Amino acid sequence: MPELAEVEFFRRRWDVARGKTVKAVYLNPRARDNRGLPIAKIKKVLLGQKFLASQAAAKQMAFYFTNHLWLGIHLGMTGELAVGPAEREPKPHEHLVLKMSNGQELIFIDPRQFGRVLFYQGQGVPEWWAKIAPPILSRAFTVQVVADFLKRHGRAPIKAVLLMQERFPGIGNWMADEVLWRAGFHPQARAGNFGPQAILRLHRTLRQVCRDALKVIGKDWSDPPSHWLFNHRWSDGGKCPASRVLLKRAPVGGRTTCWSPAKQKLGAERR
Template identity: 30%
Template sequence: MPELPEVETIARQLRRVVVGKRIADFTSLWHRVSEPMPASLFAARLAGHRIVGVGRRGKLVVLELDGAEALIVSLRMTGRLLFERDGGAADPYTRAVVRFDDGSLLRFADTRKFGRMAVVDLEELSGEGGGAKTPLHRSLGIEPLSRRFTTRRLAELLRRRSRAAIKPLLLDQRAIAGIGNIYAIEALWRARLHPLRTAGSLRPAEAARLHEAIRWVLRKGIRFGGASRRDYRDARGERGRMQREFTVYDRAGEPCPRCGRAIVRTVVGGRGTFHCPRCQRAPAS
């Protein structure tokens, strides 16, 4: 499932190729891709608009349109957003196509059909903890790579949610936007924190380590073009390279790169989790 680094990679690639293009038409091949808006209405809302920027909010790709609107795309499990200069080859998993007036197109392919698109007012995306405006971005929390995400802000969050286990808290998009299972696992290993530690039990030095680790793993993920396990592909249809860099994710039984102890797999909050039992000491209870 694409997380912040994967979505950021796609957004950066698209920025280079679609900014300035005018949307000629939108075709839906899966009626739920634009729900609750009917595809015909969705197409009418997009047609004639120019793309003026491409960004990211949490795990959403944000295509900024003239008129202070945005086409936002949630890739969910298996969504791919592919830019094709010359119309491209047929793809049986195509769910929607945004065609530009120069003949190039943006294809939304999605094998499992969980991905969605929506058109929103741009300003709805800028705030944090905003209301439920569309089904795609209910109350997104702070951006972890933004300047506003300071150690102090993280410490405040840990205090406010003091009883929450740290790993599920990192995955809560209403708290911090963009972190998923892979980068939460890697950040906790780097910060030497057990996934079941409660947020309120972290000492200031540990909170500072976690803050550093979150930003470090996300930036590294972006640098390596995201992680491809099964489905993720960037906007050019290519795999990322971050999967080779995992320290503990999907490495049960392999030695911890820091201390050599075998990495173990557990389940926390319903999600498979990997940690080093020596570097990441379990809480006492």
């Protein structure tokens, strides 16, 4: 499920072991998440190092250890981070496990294996971390930046554009739908048709949904309130929490998309 706020939630889970030392490393060499990793080297250099800090950005996390060591994790479609006691019954698809000095294990589970584990050792910041786009909640995410990006992808449906991580880091399928629903834009609206007022509104709504999601899900994984589209989007016969009309569902930009035909009409973007 992991989009912006869920990623932050999982980061916090592992962060309980901050300050502890790595006592053992397990990396499944056959897991697709671990492809390309120097597994033997990671095991060797990580052992005995202290977990110093963690950070989430977009759909990625970075865990930083002494000796300039970085572990990056992308949760893909089905990944999650867990913390468990060492004597637990291991579950299937545990692709990375760090045994920590407090007796806890930090576990990365990912059945579908669309996720990714990354590694870096050295001064400075790894390329895979540095290249993540500036956060939607940062000052760099200006209205102008959004306007330029929509123009550049003018022929694509706005739904597909909102999913582009190079400009909307952390936005995934449900967040994109939530934004468009709240702002009142049809997911099929062409990005190039958005007028100045509509762009302003889209920009503001993007920031608001990110803030709200982090407040609700990012902190302790509470379910969002039922007046969000989130709670109704996957059920057949789901109704728009604002207008009570039957929600529509269809693929847009290659992804299942849910919208309220009452609230989101083509043309509203042209202002």
